[in-house]
Every structure is written in structure tokens, then in C-alpha cells.
Amino acid sequence: MIQVVGLTKDYGARRAIENLTFEARQGEVLGFLGPNGAGKTTTMRILTGYMPPTAGTARVAGYDVVSESLEVRRRVGYLPETVPLYPDMTVFDYLEFMADLRHLPNADDRVAEVLDVVGMAERADSYIGNLSKGMRQRVGLAQALLHKPEVLILDEPTIGLDPAQVVEVRNLIREIGRDRTVLLSTHILSEAQQLCDRVLIINKGHIVAEDTPENLQARLFGAERVVVRVRGDAEGLEERIAAVDGVQDVERKADGGVEFRFAPGQDVRPQVARAVVQAGYDLLEMRPVGVSLEEIFLQLTRDNVGADASNE
Template sequence: MNITIRNLKMIYPTGKTALQDISLEMNSPNLIGLVGPNGAGKSTLMNLLVAGLLPTSGQIQLDGAPLEKNTKKLKSTLGYLPQSFGLYDELTVWQFLEYIAALKGIKDSQETIKKVILETNLTDQKKARIRTLSGGQRQRVGIAQAFLGEPELLIFDEPTVGLDPEERIHFRNLFSKSSQNKIVLLSTHIIEDVQSICNRLIVFDHGSMLFDGKPEQLIMLARGHVGILQNQSEQKTTQNYQVTARVNTADGVNCRIVAEKLPAASQKVEPSLEDAYTYLIAKEGRKL
């Protein structure tokens, strides 16, 4: 599968510019992390990719054909979990997945449903009504419906929200396994999820694409811009750095910071992906 985006722009009727001049290409297999602050344009991009919105200008092509003329193929190859996903509370998990399978036109769906229930650890809940499920269990149902029918394109908006750490690890592994023959687009605020499994990272802010490349390439950009300030007894009112973590010690607070130019008193350290992401966003926002 190939998805090509050229000079994409999206302006809402309110006048807000959600995306401006976005161009990128996605080919399978690929596991892509989409990150950025709230309001960066991530959800708008996903809505455009699933044909839930039409762009103000620019074009999205699916395997060489304009997406708006290829929606039948898109629906047959798409698995999508939006951030706000409605569930039918009076249905059981199995009944709900049967309903989604029917909407997708999946024939002989019983084995397919069994497979996704097993993959998403919902075996004990398959006969439970959705209204009785916990938040994490409901999220797993949302992930399960996206996997129905072995779609070639999987788009997840904050899929691990509400999951405990063990479940997050399980689903990160599931996403990674699935990406071996699909395009998996994972929008998240949890940088650890991206660092663990994504081979490509796209960073958005204020509707613009700030970075598109491998996670390690972003980390390299932040080398020399991350340090530790030791024994910070009080927060300074004026500073030219961003604090990414604070650790209380007997002698004061040790601060992990990112800066365009590190203070002389700081000790340089190797950046994490979260450090690199913070550095990029702060730099573009002229906060450094």
C-alpha cells in the first residue's frame, strides 16, 4: 500500500488553520509514530486519511488514485480507532464485534472475531455487556474492532490511554507485529510507546510538520542540548531552558533540562527521545 500526501491544507469554517502545506509519503510495511502537542493537527490529519474530512487544498492519494474517488477501497482496507470511539453499551463484546464485522462486509466472521478477542485479551469479557467494562477494557474493544478483517492500513489515535503498563507492553508488541505487512499509524502523547516500536517518527506543531525521520535521527539533533543541573534549591524566574524532569535529593532538586545553549553549571548527558521531542517543540516555539 502507498499513501501520498501533497501540499495538504485544512482550514476549518471557523477560520482556524489545522494543517498547512503538508507533504509526505507512507508505504507498507511501516510503523509510524505521530506526535505533537494538543491542537498540533494530528487528529485532523487522521480524519483526512480516513475520508472523514475533505481538505481545503492539496491531495491524498491511495495507491496512485485520489482518496475521494477511492473510498470503497479505503473502507475495505482500513482499521481505525479514533480518540472518541462510541460503543453500544447494551451489546456484549461479541455482539458488538459481530456488528462491526457486518459493517465491514466480513463474511464468516466467527473465526475473525475469535482471533481479535484473543489478541486483545478479551476472552473473559466476550459475553459481558459493554456497559459493565472498565475504561481499559473498553479501549481494548476499540482496538479489537480496528483489527477486524486484517486491514492493510491501521490508524490509532491514543490507543494505549487507560491501559495499565502490562497491557501497554502487550499492545505495543501487537502493533509492532501487525506492521510487518501493513501501514500502522500511531498517534500518541506517550513518547515511550513511540521509542519502543516505531521505525518512523513524524512531529507536528501548529499545523506544520517539524520532523519526519527515524527516532534516532531526532535524538541526534538534540545531542549537546540536554544536561543535568544539580542542587537546584529553587526555581529560577528567568531561564533559557526547559525542564523535562526533576528529582528530589537531600541536597536539593536535580533538574534534567534541554536548551539551545546549556548553562555552564550543567552536565551534558545523552538525550532520550522525550528530551529530543521537547527540545524540538521548544526550539520551534522560540522558548529556548
């Protein structure tokens, strides 16, 4: 549904993205992961026909984004990073205006339908200027869904939402992603892990890695990480844990927890738990540690894993 080949965009002398090549298949949720300024928004703007690339080609839903821009725009739903809303319109009027622009038959019915989908039906007559940030985000999402687009492009859809709203919006995206192609950008790794079938990591305009979230984590670290916490003074705990067969990289964290790794498939947690208890510690907690995006970036840049990963 999305095919991007050698995409490059310059803003004056600054190169925002360079030679990006990737594709998204039908019914796939593709995550675009990267820090601010990595080129995520630029790429999305090119894919939605907002601006042309400096070099390279992109096809969305079978149409070229430059020469067949209108066809692309008819088939894409887009939620930009700053949600584009008219504060002096009501939610219903705004969505009706967008539905009219897309020449939808029975615009009113369709607007009522998407309002239901995003859970904003009871606020249909509110002025957008009076809505909370989370509600605006949902109105923006409703706008992107109006015409049942084949491809949905969402730029940081959960940014600025409170935790409950984040969960709602994520559920919504997962729902939509069952039968549509979704490209979403985020800088939250856990979000990508929850939502995406595949993740592209982009940094400074380059793709540094591309894989499923699970594989990425496993390949980058080659191990799973666990943190152990005990009651009271944990003097000598590291040595006890390190003595267990299969444990690697034992490290005392600043908050008192002790972290270690083990190779995938060799789960040593039962042995570690037994060793800790036998040594007389009160075991309070043992849990796997998620990998943060920052760590992935550090890893990718430090070990040059990125080059290997994207070549595979």
C-alpha cells in the same frame, strides 16, 4: 501505502492543518507526534475518509480518499481517539456487527480470532458498557483489526490506559506493525521511540520535523545527556564534572542531580565516573536522560531547527 500531498483543512475560519506532505511506506510504523490541537486527528480523519480535505490530495493503499473513499475505507482499520463503541451491545455482538458491515466471510470465526489477539476472548459476552477503559480500548483495536487492513490508523491508542495496559497495547501494535502499515498518533515521545520506524512532528498544523526517533533526538540536541547523582551534599560536583574533557553544559538540577552533555560518539562517562569517585563523592547513579516532547518543541520553535529539519 499512504501518500499525502499539500493537505489542508479549514474548519470555518480556523485552519487546522496546512499543506501537509508526507508518506508512509508498506510495513512501516509512522508516528504522528504533536501536542493536542496540532492537527493529528484532523489528518487521520481525512485519511480514513471521514471528512474531505479543503485542499490537497491523499492516497491510501493506492486509492484517493475523496473520489475512491469506499475503496480506502475497505482497506483501512481505524481506531478513533474516542473509541466508538455501543455500550448496550456485548463485545461479541459489536464485533460481529462490524464484521458484517465489512462483509467478512465466517464473521464469527474472525471475531473469535481478533478477540484472542487483543486478549479479550473471556469477555466476549460482557456488555461494553461494563468494561474498563483499557478493555474498551482493546475492543476498539479489535474492531480496527477485523478485516486484516492493509493500513492501520490509530489515534492515541494508549491514552487513558494504566501502565500495564499501555505495555500490552504497545506490544500488540509492534506485533501488527511487522507486516502492516501503521500510522499512529501520540503525544508521548517515548512511545514514538519504542514503536515507530519514523516520526513526524506536527505543530499548529505544520510538519516541523520528520525523521527516525534516534536521528531526531541526536540532530536536535547534537549531544547525549546524562544525569549524575551522589550521596549527601554535592557541593562542588559541577566543577569536578566540568573539568573532564569533552563534557558540555553542566547544570545543577532542582532535585540535586547534576546533568551534562557530551557529543555523540565521544562517550566520556567512564572519565566522569572516575573523576567523581576520585573527588571523594559516593556515586549513586549515572544514567542517560530521555528528551521530552516539550523540550523538542521548545527546541524546534526557539532555534528554528524545525525549518532546517523539514527542509533536509
